[in-house]
Amino acid sequence: MASYNLSPELRDLIDLAREMLDTEIFLHRRTDVPTQGLLIDDYTFRTGKNVIAFSSSQLGMLKDFVIAKQCLILLARGIAAKNNRYRVLSFENQTALAGARQIYLDTLKDENTRKMEMWRKKQLIFELFLLFHETLSELPLTILANIVIAKQYPVMRNAQVYSLLKGSMRDMHDLVPVKDFIPQRYFVLHNGMFYARDMLMAYILSEYKLNPVINIPELQRFRNLDVKEMMTHRWSRSIWYHTKVIGDAMSNILKLSVNYDFEREIDPDYFLAVYECCVDIVNRWLVMMAMQDWYT
Incomplete structure (x- = not known):
């Protein structure tokens, strides 16, 4: 494994992962890797090896934070797999059909998409279905990895806060260019998941600036509107108002799932519990979004 000038804390974490999982971990620096890093693990992709890639533009503790986050995700998946508990969020013909049908009905109800050409609707159904599949596959465990870093690796705090702030701005605006071409419901639900993440991390890290009503x-x-003002017609038509309402609800659900002592000593049971928290988050969010029949 190349050195890449890793901090002692990160080296210890990688050594721990190699020991617990009895596997090698390969690090790669590349120019085409997204800023959040990339994990290609054998447990999910059956590649025969575990690779963590990070952007060549990242240096110092920011680089270490990105690698640590992916390493913790690897540990959760690996320990779950060793206990025959790891399941990849997937879909079958029947579940995909249920999701496609619901998205299609929503395109008929929403004024943005009601008159859209059929070929565009078909493309939209496919893209939205896969978008939520990707987000639900990655976001919950990423949130939990951030919690573990906050509790176990305070040396990475500054890099973590910086990364979360930048990531929040990116994630909350991913769908903005197409918000007038998709049903409002899906913009709100997708952003609501990232809003919930930011609210939770703002609380855990005691960083007020991570609060989405401050950062976005x-x-x-x-920020300073009371409930009566927010219920006025003016605000009730705002897509961002609905994002806040749904995001607050998803944040409350998230707190119910993250019910674990993340400061306790790390061992295999620790990472199995982290993975079980991830499963609970996914299941709760799917029910809230009425997507429990979409995926398996």
């Missing part, structure tokens, strides 16, 4: 410009207008 479109949500800042709701």
